[in-house]
Amino acid sequence: xxxxxxxxxxxxxxxxxxxxxxxxxxxxxxxxxxxxxxxxxxxxxxxxxxxxxxxxxxxxxxxxxxxxxxxxxxxxxxxxxxxxxxxxxxxxxxxxxxxxxxxxxxxxxxxxxxxxxxxxxxxxxxxxxxxxxxxxxxxxxxxxxxxxxxxxxxxxxxxxxxxxxxxxxxxxxxxxxxxxxxxxxxxxxxxxxxxxxxxxxxxxxxxxxxxxxxxxxxxxxxxxxxxxxxxxxxxxxxxxxxxxxxxxxxxxxxxxxxxxxxxxxxxxxxxxxxxxxxxxxxxxxxxxxxxxxxxxxxxxxxxxxxxxxxxxxxxxxxxxxxxxxxxxxxxxxxxxxxxxxxxxxxxxxxxxxxxxxxxxxxxxx
Amino acid sequence: xxxxxxxxxxxxxxxxxxxxxxxxxxxxxxxxxxxxxxxxxxxxxxxxxxxxxxxxxxxxxxxxxxxxxxxxxxxxxxxxxxxxxxxxxxxxxxxxxxxxxxxxxxxxxxxxxxxxxxxxxxxxxxxxxxxxxxxxxxxxxxxxxxxxxxxxxxxxxxxxxxxxxxxxxxxxxxxxxxxxxxxxxxxxxxxxxxxxxxxxxxxxxxxxxxxxxxxxxxxxxxxxxxxxxxxxxxxxxxxxxxxxxxxxxxxxxxxxxxxxxxxxxxxxxxxxxxxxxxxxxxxxxxxxxxxxxxxxxxxxxxxxxxxxxxxxxxxxxxxxxxxxxxxxxxxxxxxx
Numbered sequence: 280x281x282x283x284x285x286x287x288x289x290x291x292x293x294x295x296x297x298x299x300x301x302x303x304x305x306x307x308x309x310x311x312x313x314x315x316x317x318x319x320x321x322x323x324x325x326x327x328x329x330x331x332x333x334x335x336x337x338x339x340x341x342x343x344x345x346x347x348x349x350x351x352x353x354x355x356x357x358x359x360x361x362x363x364x365x366x367x368x369x370x371x372x373x374x375x376x377x378x379x380x381x382x383x384x385x386x387x388x389x390x391x392x393x394x395x396x397x398x399x400x401x402x403x404x405x406x407x408x409x410x411x412x413x414x415x416x417x418x419x420x421x422x423x424x425x426x427x428x429x430x431x432x433x434x435x436x437x438x439x440x441x442x443x444x445x446x447x448x449x450x451x452x453x454x455x456x457x458x459x460x461x462x463x464x465x466x467x468x469x470x471x472x473x474x475x476x477x478x479x480x481x482x483x484x485x486x487x488x489x490x491x492x493x494x495x496x497x498x499x500x501x502x503x504x505x506x507x508x509x510x511x512x513x514x515x516x517x518x519x520x521x522x523x524x525x526x527x528x529x530x531x532x533x534x535x536x537x538x539x540x541x542x543x544x545x546x547x548x549x550x551x552x553x554x555x556x557x558x559x560x561x562x563x564x565x566x567x568x569x570x571x572x573x574x575x576x577x578x579x580x581x582x583x584x585x586x587x588x589x590x591x592x593x594x595x596x597x598x599x600x601x602x603x604x605x606x607x608x609x610x611x612x613x614x615x616x617x618x619x620x621x622x623x624x625x626x627x628x629x630x631x632x633x634x635x636x637x638x639x640x641x642x643x644x
Numbered sequence: 645x646x647x648x649x650x651x652x653x654x655x656x657x658x659x660x661x662x663x664x665x666x667x668x669x670x671x672x673x674x675x676x677x678x679x680x681x682x683x684x685x686x687x688x689x690x691x692x693x694x695x696x697x698x699x700x701x702x703x704x705x706x707x708x709x710x711x712x713x714x715x716x717x718x719x720x721x722x723x724x725x726x727x728x729x730x731x732x733x734x735x736x737x738x739x740x741x742x743x744x745x746x747x748x749x750x751x752x753x754x755x756x757x758x759x760x761x762x763x764x765x766x767x768x769x770x771x772x773x774x775x776x777x778x779x780x781x782x783x784x785x786x787x788x789x790x791x792x793x794x795x796x797x798x799x800x801x802x803x804x805x806x807x808x809x810x811x812x813x814x815x816x817x818x819x820x821x822x823x824x825x826x827x828x829x830x831x832x833x834x835x836x837x838x839x840x841x842x843x844x845x846x847x848x849x850x851x852x853x854x855x856x857x858x859x860x861x862x863x864x865x866x867x868x869x870x871x872x873x874x875x876x877x878x879x880x881x882x883x884x885x886x887x888x889x890x891x892x893x894x895x896x897x898x899x900x901x902x903x904x905x906x907x908x909x910x911x912x913x914x915x916x917x918x919x920x921x922x923x924x925x926x927x928x929x930x931x932x933x934x935x936x937x938x939x940x941x942x943x944x945x946x947x948x949x950x951x952x953x954x955x956x957x958x959x960x961x962x963x964x965x966x967x968x969x970x971x972x973x974x975x976x977x978x979x980x
Contacts, residue, residue, distance in 0.1 A: 346957070350852040360695045369697045432724065494730055497737035508739075588685050588725045598686040598693060598725075603956045606688060607850025609823060 334614070345605050357608040358615050361599040365615070368435015368590050374427070377419045378438050388412055413449070431509040435590035437619065439509075443581040443591065447516040448574050454517065455524025460554065462525065463532055473525075480522040485580050488515040493587035512584060520577050527569040531562035564638045571631035575624050592616055669741050669873070669880035670714060670928060678720045681707035682740040685725035688846035689952035689960070690746050690766075699723045703744040705947040706765050706871050708940070709887045710742055713933040718940035732757055735874060742884060743872040753872075762884040764870040767964040767973065769863035770802050771841035773848060776858050778835060783862035787812040792825040792834040794818070798865075803838055806864040822847060829857075840867055845958045863964075883927055889976040890916065890934045894943035896967055896976065901942040904935060916979045923979060944974065 293299055306316040337352025348354035358365070367375060388408045395401045420442070422428035434442065461473030480488075492515040493508060535558055543553040563570075585594035596612030599605065673679050683691040683703050691701040699721075708718040724740050735743045736758065746768075747753070749761040774780050774789075783806075793799050795818035807814050817834045819825045826847045829837040837847065844859050851857055871888065873881050894900065897913040908914060915921040917938075918931040927933065941947065952960045966972025 350850075364693065364695070364697055369693075372696070430722075432722065490729075494733045497733060497739055586727060586729075588727050588730055590685070590725065594685065601686040601688045601692040601846075602694060603688050603692070603846070603849075603952070603958050604694075606846055606957065 345608070350607075353611050353614070354608055355611065357599075357605050357611050360605065361595075361612075364436060364599055365592055365595050365612075366437045368439055368595065369433040370429060370435070370438065371433070374429060377429075381416045381419050384412065384415060431507055434509065436595050437592045439584070439589065440578075440581050440591045440593075443509075443513060443516060443584060444574075444578040446513050447520045447577050447581070450517045451520035451524050451577075452570075454521035455528055456559070458521060458525035459528035459532060462529055477522050477525055480519060481526070485516070485519050486583055486586065488519050489583055489587050491515070508587070509589060512587060512589060516577070516581070520573070523573045523576075524570065527566050527573055528562060530569065531564075531566035532558065534565050535561050564640075567634050567638070568631055571627060571634075575627055578624060578627070579620070592619065667874065667877040667880075669877050670883060673714055673741055677715065678722045679707065679711040679714065679742065680722045680724055680740045681710070682724045682726045682731055682734050682743040682745055683707065684745045685727060687746055689842060689956065689958055691723075691725075691744075700951065702766055702947060702951045703746060703869075705891075705941050705951065706744045706888060707742065709891055709937045710871075710884055712936040712940045713883060713887045713890070713929055716930060716932070716936050718936070732759070735759065735872060738874075741873075741880075744870075746869045747872055749868045749870050758875045759872050760875050760881050762871045762873055762881055763888045764868040765888055766842070766869045768840050768842050768867035768869055769964075770799060770838060770865040770867070771844055771863050772836050772838050772860045773829070773844045773857050774836040774860060776856055780836075780860070783860055783864065784810065784812075786814070786836060788814065789835040790815040790817055790833070792817050792819065792828040792837045794822055794825055794839065795820060799838060799840075802865045826850060842952065842960060845952070845960045849957045879928060883929065886927060887933075887937060889979075890937050891941070891944040891947065892967070892974055892976040893979055894934075894938045895945045896969075899938055899943060900946055901939050904939045912979050921980075 307313045332352065334353050337349075338355055339348045339352065340355050342359075343356055345354065345357070348356060363372065363375075367378065370378065392401075392405050392408065395404060398404070418426065420429070420434070421431070458473050458477060461469045462477065464470045464473070489512055492511040496506070496511055539557055539561065540553070543557040548556070582591055582593040584591045585597070590598060593616055596609055596616060600607070600609040600612055683699070683701070686692055687701070687703075689701055690703040691699060693699050704723070707721050707723065711721045712718040724734065726734050726740075726743075726745055728745075731743055731745050731747065732753075734740050743759075744765070746766070747761075748768075749764065753759060754761055772783055772786065774786070780786060791803060791814055793803065793816055800816060800818065803814065803816070817825075817828055819828055822839060822843060825837055825839070828834055829847075830851055837844065839847070841859065841863060848854050848857055848859060871884050873884055893912075893916060897908070897910055897916070899908065899913060899917070904917070908917070911920070915923055916934050918924055918933070918935055924931045924933055930936075942950075945953075948962065948965065949955045952958050953962070962970070962972055964972050965974055968975040
């Protein structure tokens with residue numbers, strides 16, 4: 280009778296575990312993939328060393344003048360030198376605390392809202408904060424009684440970008456909701472007006488609206504009676520953005536099963552109750568990714584302010600690189616703006632993921 | 645046309661002409677306490693900002709001079725950065741009191757837009773930058789060369805005209821921005837770069853080795869740049885014109901911001917500084933208007949040197965912009 284002898288176990292062949300297996304499965308699983316992988320590696324080889332040399336190894340960080348920086352690598356000193364302009368524009372340095380407090384207050388208010396959790400007055404307090412905040416923020420930024428007025432032509436840089444984007448986002452949202460509801464309305468006049476407005480603005484590029492606001496509108500005014508340029512641009516942005524939000528929300532409204540409307544009617548809810556308690560919460564939840572998507576698009580669109588002579592962060596690059604002491608450094612400026620934009624926009628898209636998860640009621644599983 | 649619409653159009657006409665007839669820009673500026681001045685949103689040497697956001701440049705100095713003359717303080721200027729498309733609307737609508745945005749003085753602009761050009765603060769012109777290794781010293785030797793230039797500007801048209809009229813041929817390599825055409829020049833895509841001369845100097849300093857290129861003396865177009873005001877307010881037109889003339893005349897008399905307080909013998913200099921005569925009365929300004937310009941902004945040479953001339957990396961030579969007695973064409977009518 281054969282006796283079972285335990286044999287020493289063999290090692291798993293290298294090709295089936297670890298790095299090599301991963302490589303085989305993911306990068307070289309067949310001929311096409313192998314070619315693509317090699318191609319990608321070659322591209323990386325072409326690009327990365329050049330960029331790294333320029334941005335890091337040949338770059339200058341020391342406090343030197345433009346000439347001492349040389350033309351081989353990046354001159355990051357230029358960014359440091361112009362940082363205040365990139366962030367605040369022409370806002371007077373002694374008043375930098377004002378935009379800083381606007382940001383601090385925003386964070387504080389969000390934190391308070393978080394702390395309240397299920398407090399019984401939560402909705403009321405949050406509503407109050409939402410109404411009070413823009414008033415405080417605009418008072419701090421612009422000034423008013425007992426605070427020196429800083430006119431909007433001095434606003435610029437990242438501050439202007441954020442102001443334009445935030446105002447656009449915050450003001451366009453309620454308008455968008457109303458327009459979306461208007462388009463679904465059973466009242467013909469409201470529906471007609473909403474459709475005309477939405478289709479008209481959607482058929483026009485933002486750049487045209489901004490031109491209209493900056494070049495054509497002033498001609499209608501009497502000489503001397505001029506409306507703030509930033510305000511004109513902001514109104515243009517809000518008009519534009521609300522239409523896109525309206526269409527995104529309409530998509531959400533149409534995704535709600537008819538049964539939901541009927542059930543709400545069967546319970547005897549009024550139109551306001553039905554819309555506010557049943558339909559909108561579901562429609563908005565479905566639309567979150569698209570709403571955030573169009574907010575991200577708006578944030579990028581604010582760089583169009585450049586063409587009407589407002590100095591957002593992108594046009595600051597143009598202005599600061601035309602300083603004769605820092606000529607030829609626009610590449611560094613554009614790279615800097617790219618990094619700042621990416622950080623902000625990526626955070627926005629991550630936040631949209633968080634929101635989606637928080638409000639997920641998972642119909643999918 | 646019925647009577648109602650005729651009336652409407654008539655009343656609109658009356659309204660617009662009424663605005664022009666009553667225009668009192670000086671009064672408005674003094675009531676506001678600041679001068680709204682339209683400048684370029686970033687043009688090397690003409691209008692840009694330093695690292696703390698203070699505006700500087702040759703165009704900016706004209707704004708400051710007018711503010712010094714009318715308000716007694718060169719810093720009381722609200723700079724309104726404008727794009728090329730916006731500039732004329734901004735002036736027409738009254739958003740700005742004065743436009744100093746490297747605007748070329750042409751017949752069309754002077755006659756059809758309702759504007760007046762109050763003089764010339766910089767004589768620019770289209771020129772060439774070539775590689776030193778080519779060994780070229782004159783534009784006439786550029787037959788058959790390839791040119792980098794900015795597409796969609798009048799540059800290309802001027803270049804074509806010049807080569808046709810001289811019976812020569814050329815190839816062009818257009819790109820979208822001046823930075824791109826500089827890249828093309830630097831990488832050897834073309835033999836020469838053509839653009840306005842003031843910009844050529846700026847582009848040259850950004851080359852890896854600026855000494856490898858030279859800017860030719862030849863200029864193939866006239867681009868006189870100057871301050872612009874609305875038609876119909878002659879008083880304001882005079883003030884801007886003579887503020888600019890003050891800077892030029894001050895250089896001629898050897899008055900600058902450092903010695904403006906010393907005694908001068910030249911009777912014309914004394915009239916300029918308001919120490920004799922009453923030139924200021926006709927302009928409706930304070931007796932010290934010219935003194936304020938010179939002491940706060942300086943004369944033309946000072947402005948030129950610190951913005952685009954020998955004290956800057958641009959090192960643009962005075963050329964046409966030298967005084968008439970130094971071989972240029974800068975000339976102020978006499979102060980008397």
